[in-house]
Amino acid sequence: MKCKKCKEKIILHLYGELNKQEKAEFKNHIKECPECAKDFAYTKDVFKALDNAKEEAPDADWEKCWREIGSSVQVGPRKQKSFFLAPRWVYAAAALLFVFVLGAFLGRLWFFPAQESPLDPGISQGSMNLALKEYIDELKPILIEYANYATSNEGEETVLMDKKIVRGLLIQNLLLKDLVAKSNPSFIPLIEDLDIILKELSNMQTGDRETPSLIKKFIHEREILFKIDIVQAM
Amino acid sequence: MDEQSAIRSAQNGNTEALRLLFEHNRQKIFSLAYQYVKNVEDAEDILQETFIKAYRFLNKFNPQNGMRFSPWLYRIGINCSIDYLRRNKKRKDTDPDTESLDKVSSSDLTSDPEQTSQHKELQEKIDLTLNRLSGRQKMIFILKHYQELTTAEIAEYMNCSEGSVKRQLFRAVATVKKNLRGLIMENNYEMQKV
Numbered sequence: 001m002k003c004k005k006c007k008e009k010i011i012l013h014l015y016g017e018l019n020k021q022e023k024a025e026f027k028n029h030i031k032e033c034p035e036c037a038k039d040f041a042y043t044k045d046v047f048k049a050l051d052n053a054k055e056e057a058p059d060a061d062w063e064k065c066w067r068e069i070g071s072s073v074q075v076g077p078r079k080q081k082s083f084f085l086a087p088r089w090v091y092a093a094a095a096l097l098f099v100f101v102l103g104a105f106l107g108r109l110w111f112f113p114a115q116e117s118p119l120d121p122g123i124s125q126g127s128m129n130l131a132l133k134e135y136i137d138e139l140k141p142i143l144i145e146y147a148n149y150a151t152s153n154e155g156e157e158t159v160l161m162d163k164k165i166v167r168g169l170l171i172q173n174l175l176l177k178d179l180v181a182k183s184n185p186s187f188i189p190l191i192e193d194l195d196i197i198l199k200e201l202s203n204m205q206t207g208d209r210e211t212p213s214l215i216k217k218f219i220h221e222r223e224i225l226f227k228i229d230i231v232q233a234m
Numbered sequence: 235m236d237e238q239s240a241i242r243s244a245q246n247g248n249t250e251a252l253r254l255l256f257e258h259n260r261q262k263i264f265s266l267a268y269q270y271v272k273n274v275e276d277a278e279d280i281l282q283e284t285f286i287k288a289y290r291f292l293n294k295f296n297p298q299n300g301m302r303f304s305p306w307l308y309r310i311g312i313n314c315s316i317d318y319l320r321r322n323k324k325r326k327d328t329d330p331d332t333e334s335l336d337k338v339s340s341s342d343l344t345s346d347p348e349q350t351s352q353h354k355e356l357q358e359k360i361d362l363t364l365n366r367l368s369g370r371q372k373m374i375f376i377l378k379h380y381q382e383l384t385t386a387e388i389a390e391y392m393n394c395s396e397g398s399v400k401r402q403l404f405r406a407v408a409t410v411k412k413n414l415r416g417l418i419m420e421n422n423y424e425m426q427k428v
Binding site for chain 2: 007008011012015017042043045046047049050052053054055057058060061062064065066068069070072073074
């Protein structure tokens with residue numbers, strides 16, 4: 001046993017808080033170490049002095065004390081309504097759980113950023129292609145008509161499209177653009193070209209000769225019919 | 235009326251039942267408070283504060299959870315004593331007359347003058363030494379040395395570990411030993427051997 005430890009054991013020994021083994025170790029050390037033996041003797045003297053000076057508590061004025069207590073408890077509130085409806089540890093546990101869940105959520109966002117799924121989970125690749133083909137099938141005759149538009153036809157109104165049909169095709173185009181961007185990004189330029197054509201058609205007025213010529217030129221220059229054939233061959 | 239019935243009645247607002255609990259426990263709380271503050275009036279104040287607090291929080295006391303009334307009250311008494319001394323320390327420090335008057339006891343008039351003087355000197359020195367300790371250290375020392383509780387009981391009352399109680403107790407005793415050295419050597423206390 002080290003002397004530092006023995007100083008503590010002296011106190012515990014005098015308070016009767018050592019077990020048999022500790023007591024034996026302590027006594028052995030005291031026998032061998034004159035410094036600790038001296039300290040033990042002095043501590044005993046200190047305890048003796050403390051006991052000699054021990055003062056019993058005098059009697060209190062019990063009646064006066066009770067009067068004070070009685071008047072306070074009658075005036076004071078009987079039941080203290082706690083602000084907390086549940087024990088405080090419940091709130092502490094809830095706060096801890098919230099912090100943990102928030103940490104886990106933020107940690108997941110930080111370390112495993114969400115990867116966009118290639119396709120909207122509700123739409124399969126097959127359905128996507130089918131929708132695109134149907135759209136192209138609907139649009140192709142119109143495009144062929146404009147591709148074959150001849151300046152000799154001037155004065156005829158056959159090229160003027162029903163605005164409702166054009167708007168419907170424009171909406172379809174917009175929806176397909178988003179889906180194609182996820183499934184088949186190589187078709188995006190075609191969709192964008194079709195978008196331009198449909199917008200021109202929707203703004204075209206009766207007697208407009210210039211727009212059909214521009215659309216015809218655009219279809220040829222951008223090889224739109226060729227690209228449409230590729231989609232249909234898929 | 236037994237203690238359990240008295241507690242239930244007091245919980246329902248019966249002050250007579252509280253009086254019964256007061257009569258059963260007043261001496262223990264007062265004795266602790268007196269050892270701590272060494273002044274009758276202050277100890278009475280602590281006793282009153284302890285029971286007023288206990289009454290206010292009596293609804294939180296539940297014997298079915300294994301709680302016992304006496305230790306529960308004792309714990310309130312310990313906290314009230316520490317708080318009281320902390321609150322009034324400044325007032326005491328700046329009012330030496332109060333302290334010197336508090337020291338005069340009835341034993342001064344009846345015993346042998348020389349012995350009384352020695353005893354008084356020792357008592358003053360001990361009080362001075364204990365007042366140098368922190369509030370918790372002083373309380374632990376009093377609970378151990380004067381109230382003769384075990385370290386496990388003190389740990390329960392003070393809401394800390396036994397290890398913490400022992401550490402504070404070792405420090406308190408070391409301070410007392412250091413401060414009383416001169417006086418004890420001077421009075422030729424007999425050195426004892428194992």
